[in-house]
Amino acid sequence: MKNGLILFFLSYSFLFTQSDQMSADDIMKAMDQNLNAESRIITSKMVVKGRRSNRTIESKNWVVGTELAFTEYLSPPREAGTKMLKIGEKLYTYSPQTDRVIQISGHMLRQSVMGSDMSYNDMMEDRPIDELYSATIEGSIMLDGRDHWIMILDAKVKGLSYPKRRSWVDKEYLLPKKEELYAKSGKLLKTASLEGIKKIEGRWFPSKFVYKDELKRNSKGTEWIIDNIQFNKKIPDSRFSKALLRK
Amino acid sequence: MIKFLAKGLIRDRSRSLFPLLAIIITVTLVIFGIGFMEGAMNNFLQSTAVISSGHVKVVTKAYEKESNQLPNDLALFETDKIIRTLYNMYPNYFWSPRITFGGLLDVPNKNGETKEQAPVFGIGIDFFSEKSRQVEIWELEKYLISGHLLKSRDDALISSKLAEQLNVNIGSAITLISSTMDNAFTTYNFNVVGIFNLNKGQADRQMILVDISGARQALDMEDAASEIFGYHNSLYYDDEDAVRIRSDFNLTYSDSIAQMLRNEESYNALSYMAGWNKISNAEKRKLPKQRTDALSDNQMYDNIDEWEDLSVEDPAIFTPKMIALRDSSQLASMVDFSNVAMSVMAAIFLVIVMVVLWNMGLMNGLRRYGEFGLRLAIGESKGQVYRSMIIEAVLIGFVGTLLGTLLGVSLTYYVQEFGIDYSEAINQMSSEMVLPNVFYAKVTSELYYIGFIPGVLATVLGTMLAGLAIYKREMSQLFKELEA
Numbered sequence: 001m002k003n004g005l006i007l008f009f010l011s012y013s014f015l016f017t018q019s020d021q022m023s024a025d026d027i028m029k030a031m032d033q034n035l036n037a038e039s040r041i042i043t044s045k046m047v048v049k050g051r052r053s054n055r056t057i058e059s060k061n062w063v064v065g066t067e068l069a070f071t072e073y074l075s076p077p078r079e080a081g082t083k084m085l086k087i088g089e090k091l092y093t094y095s096p097q098t099d100r101v102i103q104i105s106g107h108m109l110r111q112s113v114m115g116s117d118m119s120y121n122d123m124m125e126d127r128p129i130d131e132l133y134s135a136t137i138e139g140s141i142m143l144d145g146r147d148h149w150i151m152i153l154d155a156k157v158k159g160l161s162y163p164k165r166r167s168w169v170d171k172e173y174l175l176p177k178k179e180e181l182y183a184k185s186g187k188l189l190k191t192a193s194l195e196g197i198k199k200i201e202g203r204w205f206p207s208k209f210v211y212k213d214e215l216k217r218n219s220k221g222t223e224w225i226i227d228n229i230q231f232n233k234k235i236p237d238s239r240f241s242k243a244l245l246r247k
Numbered sequence: 248m249i250k251f252l253a254k255g256l257i258r259d260r261s262r263s264l265f266p267l268l269a270i271i272i273t274v275t276l277v278i279f280g281i282g283f284m285e286g287a288m289n290n291f292l293q294s295t296a297v298i299s300s301g302h303v304k305v306v307t308k309a310y311e312k313e314s315n316q317l318p319n320d321l322a323l324f325e326t327d328k329i330i331r332t333l334y335n336m337y338p339n340y341f342w343s344p345r346i347t348f349g350g351l352l353d354v355p356n357k358n359g360e361t362k363e364q365a366p367v368f369g370i371g372i373d374f375f376s377e378k379s380r381q382v383e384i385w386e387l388e389k390y391l392i393s394g395h396l397l398k399s400r401d402d403a404l405i406s407s408k409l410a411e412q413l414n415v416n417i418g419s420a421i422t423l424i425s426s427t428m429d430n431a432f433t434t435y436n437f438n439v440v441g442i443f444n445l446n447k448g449q450a451d452r453q454m455i456l457v458d459i460s461g462a463r464q465a466l467d468m469e470d471a472a473s474e475i476f477g478y479h480n481s482l483y484y485d486d487e488d489a490v491r492i493r494s495d496f497n498l499t500y501s502d503s504i505a506q507m508l509r510n511e512e513s514y515n516a517l518s519y520m521a522g523w524n525k526i527s528n529a530e531k532r533k534l535p536k537q538r539t540d541a542l543s544d545n546q547m548y549d550n551i552d553e554w555e556d557l558s559v560e561d562p563a564i565f566t567p568k569m570i571a572l573r574d575s576s577q578l579a580s581m582v583d584f585s586n587v588a589m590s591v592m593a594a595i596f597l598v599i600v601m602v603v604l605w606n607m608g609l610m611n612g613l614r615r616y617g618e619f620g621l622r623l624a625i626g627e628s629k630g631q632v633y634r635s636m637i638i639e640a641v642l643i644g645f646v647g648t649l650l651g652t653l654l655g656v657s658l659t660y661y662v663q664e665f666g667i668d669y670s671e672a673i674n675q676m677s678s679e680m681v682l683p684n685v686f687y688a689k690v691t692s693e694l695y696y697i698g699f700i701p702g703v704l705a706t707v708l709g710t711m712l713a714g715l716a717i718y719k720r721e722m723s724q725l726f727k728e729l730e731a
Contacts, residue, residue, distance in 0.1 A: 048429070051309075051320065052565070055429055078467060079431065095434045100359055100422050102434060115320075115430030 024135035024151060030174040032128040034203045039064045039235050043228040048116045049220035057114050066127045068240045079114065083245045091120055094245035101245050110161075116222040117190065117213040121161045132157050133165065140171075143178075147171045162189060173197050173204040188214045201231045267647045269607055270706060274651025274698035275658065279688070281593050281697060282659035286689030288585050292484045292572065294447050297384050298370075300575045301476030302340070303489050305329065305496075308505075309564040310473065314575075317349050319428040319466060319473055321565070326472045329567055332500065337492050339480055341380060344472035346371035346462040350425030352455065353434075354413050363413045368453045369423065371462025384478060385456075387443060393417055394441030400461040403437035406451040407444040415439055421455075427467035435465035446684035475567075486582055489571040496569040505563035605709035619717055633714045640710035641703065648702030655698060662688035 022030070040063040048055045058074040069086040073079040081096040091104045104111075109120040133153035141148050153165040162181035169176050178193040191214060196207035205226075212221035238244065296302050306314065309321040323329060326344045333342045348369045356362040372381050374397050382388065387396060392407055394417040405415065415421060419439045427433045437457060445451040463469055477492075479485060573579040622632050666685035 050429060055431075057431075078427075082432075093432065093434075098422050098434045098436045100353075100355060100434060100436070102353055102422065102424060103361060111426070111432065112430050114432060115427070 024137050025130065027137075027149065027151065027169055027174065028128075028130040028133070028135050028153075031169065031176065032130050034173070034175050034205060036066070036126075036128055037203075037231040039232055041230045041233055041235065042226060044224060044226050046114065046116055047223040047225065048114065049222065050115070051220070055115065057116075062235050062239050064235055064240070069126075070239050070244070073114075085240060085242060085245055087240060092242060092245060099246070101242060112213075116224075117211040117216065117219060118222060118224075119161070122190075122211075129153065132160060138166075141168065143168060146177075148177055170197070175204055175206065190214055200229060203231070205229065263643060266607055266611060266643050266706070267650075269603070270644060270647025270702050271651040271654060273603060274648050274702045275655040277701055278652060278655025278694050278698050279658045279662075282655070282690060282694050283662060283686075283688040284589050284592065285691055286659075286663060287686045288589065289483065289689055290686055292578075292582070293482070294450075295578065296478065296484060296572055298445075298447070298450055300570075300572045300578070301474075302479050302484050303477040303493055303569055303571050304575075305333065305475040305477070305567045305569050306473070307565045308568045311568060311570065317347050317473070319346065319348060319426070319468065319471075320430055322346070322428055322468060322471045322473050323475065323567055324471050324565075326470055326475060330475060333475065333477065336496065336500070337477070339488075340477040340492070341378065341480060342475055342477050343373045343379060343381060344459055344475050345373070346459055346466065346468060346471075346473045348425055348462065348466060348473075350423055352409070352413060353422040353424055354415055355420065355422065363415075365409065365412050366453055367409065367423070367455055369425075369455045369457060369462065371457050371459040371466075373459045375458055375460065380478075384482065385445075387441075387456075390443045390445050392442045392444055394439070396441060397456075397458050398440065400458055400464060401437055402440040402458070402461070404441040404443050404456040405439050406454045407442050408452045409454065410439070410442045417442065423455075423465055425466060428471060429467065431467070433465060433467065435461075437461065437465075448684060477569075484572060486571075486573060486586075490573065493569045493571040493574070501566050501568050505566040508562040508566060602705075605705050605712070607706070607709060609709050609713040611710065611713065616716075623717070629717050633717050636710050636714045636717075637707060640707045644703035644706035647706075648698045651702060652695060652698045656690060656694055659688045659690050659694060663690055 040061070042061040042063070043058075044061070045056050045058045048057065055076070057076065057079055060072050060074060062070045067086075067088050069084075071084040073082040083094045085092045085094075091109070092101050093104055094101045104120055111119060113120055113122075132155060134156045135151050135153045138150040138152050141150055148168045148170055151167045151169055153167060155163040163184045164182040164186070166180045166182070167176040168178050175194055175197055176192075179191065180188055181190040181192065183189050191212045193210045194206035194208070195210065197204050198207060199205075207226045209224040209226075210221050211224070213219050305323065307321050307323055310318055310323075313321065323344075330342045330344065333340070346369075348371070350367055350369065352365055352367040353361055354363040372385070373379050374381050382396060387404070391404070394404070397404065403421065405413075405421070410416070413421070417439055421437050421439060423433075423435045423437060425433055425435075437455070443451070443456070445454075457465075459472070463471070479488065573582045619632050619636075623629065664687075666687040668685045
């Protein structure tokens, strides 16, 4: 029993020591490991909190790596049947009302997705953060009784929507608890927080993301709630064909 | 006597022809100048009223603050009900809902893929309702270059400049890419049925016009509208009247709804508080008002900078508010300036003309110095000579003014009907204000009498001044002067 307790404390102290000794690069890699996968199938709902009313939009997403993503909106009725396809840098949308496939490009990528606080660019830029940013650890802080690193992420690639980010990364979950996303000028553009972190298929993953566009006056934020997520399932290539948008 | 003087005027052309011509020309110029200025100003205001402001318009308070972003998420709800109220309150005006929206216009190729794309400024107008006068005020039949007016919800009229840019023709299908009033991405197909040129500079460069039912369907705005435009039944902008109804509406209708919303909000908030059920109904009715006042005192409503996350969005920001034409597009100073400028210009014009005619009267009096001397020498009294001069001046002034008014009003009427085209100059200007390419004059009632001020008054005054010299002349000197 006594030996068991010693082993317990040793293993925990080892864990904490290891966690505290992680470099900024290690932390980013660990975050990427938690958030990214070879493939993901997600059923989710987005609660857009408007100034007059809230709207809930349900969707199903198929994602392979960082290059391919297909989204089908399931409800409300006006949005049902709308589909989006991301192939690399290109984003196509299909609406059953017009029976047209339209490529979204240029300034349209900065527009809000379904009236939410997320833009199409936010959806597109899901490459591993390790590839996009170089990080430094600013310090540590306790948030809600949990230990967090405060990290500053500076873009190492040109043309990102948020050239600078500040993240509060949970030392155990290795996921950002909250993030502030800045423009090149230093202006705060968006905030994001991750809630309901739980272990799914061996990794920590949040069940709720809350985004808030800080440029929208009186914005009440958008909640993205993950109802179901499956990692590394085989998704056929045909899922990501433009032809499927019309079906 | 008058007949005798009139015969004298006709027989002696040097006495009548030149003064008459001078009066006709100056009166014509005065009348046309004033008529053209009035008309040009009215054209400018009417163009702005038709496209962007109405004579008055109703929007939500929040929409007004952010109107340059076309924020349809802050649009008016229950527009039918508001319009009924407006007709009851102000029957001299007609009211029409409108949706203004921005976005992209996408033209597909044969395979349905994007061929051309361009930014678009769209206006959803109530063309189809029974009382609508929108086709009339937009003068679409006149400005339609090809095709026909809207017949169905999915029809669209496109400006010639945009049609050229996108290479679309009558019958082309176009897809609007825009945002719904919930800020959700939306696409909607319209059919081009007509191409127009409003002849208003750059105002219609990116414009499409659709029926409001189509805009509502495309942007998910059932019974909602960005704005409700009001026009005086006569279609002439009366600044004083517009300001009067704006103040009246905002003081009575808008503020009372704002207060009611705040009270309802407060009532709902209070109903969640512990102990609410123990309070008597009489006390409950007082409390919302007290809470509203307290919140208002603290400026906690809608004051995000000071209160940050604790701020409360004032429910009254969605109440309707009326704005007069002078309140929007920085037109207040323009309207005031134009009123003053027109008065000053008209006054200067009148003074110059009066000086000219006065001088003419003086010269005429001096030219006939010898004649008056002879008439005095043969026994006519100074008073008789003076009166005859004045009667002659009145006759010339009256006839000249009549002819000048006839000519001036005819010229003004011609320019009122056909206008003067400034297309090249206007097209090179980029302005937020809507400037018409063709300026039209306006025949107003004052043009029928304004010419009499310089035409008769100045001529008579000039003659009276010149005639004073008659009284200074001494009888004993007359023959000496005549010999000389």
